[in-house]
Amino acid sequence: QSALTxxxxxxxxxxxxxxxxxxxxxxxxxxxxxxxxxxxxxxxAPKLLIYEVSNRPSGVPxxxxxxxSGNTASLTISGLQAEDEADYYCSxxxxxxxxxxGGGTTLTVx
Amino acid sequence: EVQLVESGGxxxxxxxxxxxxxxxxxxxxxxxxxxxxxxxxxxxxxxxxSISSSGTYIYYADSxxxxxxxxxxxxxxxxxxxxxxxxxxxxAVYYCARMKTTPYYFDYWGQGTLVTVSS
Numbered sequence: 001q002s003a004l005t006x007x008x009x010x011x012x013x014x015x016x017x018x019x020x021x022x023x024x025x026x027x028x029x030x031x032x033x034x035x036x037x038x039x040x041x042x043x044x045a046p047k048l049l050i051y052e053v054s055n056r057p058s059g060v061p062x063x064x065x066x067x068x069s070g071n072t073a074s075l076t077i078s079g080l081q082a083e084d085e086a087d088y089y090c091s092x093x094x095x096x097x098x099x100x101x102g103g104g105t106t107l108t109v110x
Numbered sequence: 111e112v113q114l115v116e117s118g119g120x121x122x123x124x125x126x127x128x129x130x131x132x133x134x135x136x137x138x139x140x141x142x143x144x145x146x147x148x149x150x151x152x153x154x155x156x157x158x159x160s161i162s163s164s165g166t167y168i169y170y171a172d173s174x175x176x177x178x179x180x181x182x183x184x185x186x187x188x189x190x191x192x193x194x195x196x197x198x199x200x201x202a203v204y205y206c207a208r209m210k211t212t213p214y215y216f217d218y219w220g221q222g223t224l225v226t227v228s229s
Contacts, residue, residue, distance in 0.1 A: 036215035038155070045205060045222055046147075046155065051215035089155050093214035097169050099145070099157035 004090055004102035011108040017078040020105045022090030024071050028100075034093040035073040037066055040104075041086040049088075050075060077107070085109045112136040112218045114206045119223030126196050126227070132189040132206030132220055140164075140184035143209040145216065146191050148202035148225075156202070159191065160209065174200075196227045 005023045012018040022035065037050040048057055050066035053073060063079045077084055090102040118130040132144070146158040159180040160169045168180055179192040189206055203222040210217050 034214045038216070040155075045219040046216070047219070048215060048217050051210075051217075052213035055213070057217065087154075091155075091157075091216075097160070097167070098171065099147075099160070101147075101155040101157060104154035 004092060004100055006088075006090060006102035006105045008103070009106045009108065011110055012077075012080045013110045014080050014082065016080050017076060018080060018107065020075045020077075020088050020090075020107070022073040022075070022102045024073075024092060028071075028092055028094055032092070032095070033068070035066070035068065036091050036093075037064075037073075037075045038089045038091065039086045040089065046089065080109055082109050112208070114208065114218055114220035116204060116206050116220045116223035119204065119225045121226045121228065122196055123229050124197060124227055127192070127194045128196065128225060130191040130193065130204055130206075130223060130225070134187045134189065134206075134208070137208070139187040143211060144182060144189045145207045145209050146180060146189075147205045147207050147216070147219075148200075149205070149222070150199070150202040153202075158204070161189070193225070196225075198227050201225060201227045 010018050033053045035053045038046040039049050040046045049064050053068045054066040065076050067074050088105045092100050113135045115133045122128050143162050145160045148156050148158050161180045177195045181190045203224050205222045206220040207216040208218040
């Protein structure tokens with residue numbers, strides 16, 4: 001099964017922007033738009049943030065945006081707020097009808 | 111309101127078995143694929159298994175293939191995970207997640223149930 005690589009941690013000050021990358025290989029991330037992102041504050045269940053690379057479900061602030069370039073998908077959080085402190089995971093639905101998650105990135109708001 | 115409530119977790123010895131349940135409400139359960147995703151203590155998310163809306167198509171992660179069995183009862187709005195030959199590395203919080211298809215993503219998650227495999 002494919003692997004998705006995320007940085008273990010990122011940080012930023014309130015009001016700043018941060019970007020979390022999610023790198024796969026050309027035959028998965030590079031070939032499909034089946035990438036989604038999830039936010040998991042400490043002690044809670046994951047919550048959907050972005051689907052199909054760049055689509056936001058209703059209720060998710062437009063401070064959260066997604067994009068993809070080649071084999072790397074990215075989540076950008078602009079106008080950082082203290083409540084954004086959480087773990088963030090990318091995920092890919094593969095051509096084998098299985099799922100793979102990135103290792104997760106811990107966001108610290110300084 | 112969509113609700114997913116897991117149950118059945120607990121402490122089990124290595125080699126033992128456990129059956130997890132996920133009670134769904136607030137949506138037409140039989141029209142959605144469902145999944146189990148787990149998270150070991152202090153670790154990231156790991157997809158475990160997926161079952162299509164009718165139960166026809168089933169998929170497993172390599173780490174659980176041959177030991178875990180996913181099933182569903184659409185009449186009872188319930189999802190199950192039968193876990194056999196449990197190992198210490200199966201210790202995790204197990205989440206039930208509703209899956210949307212085309213596009214593909216998990217739109218609702220339960221709160222999870224903790225499985226601890228230890229002697």
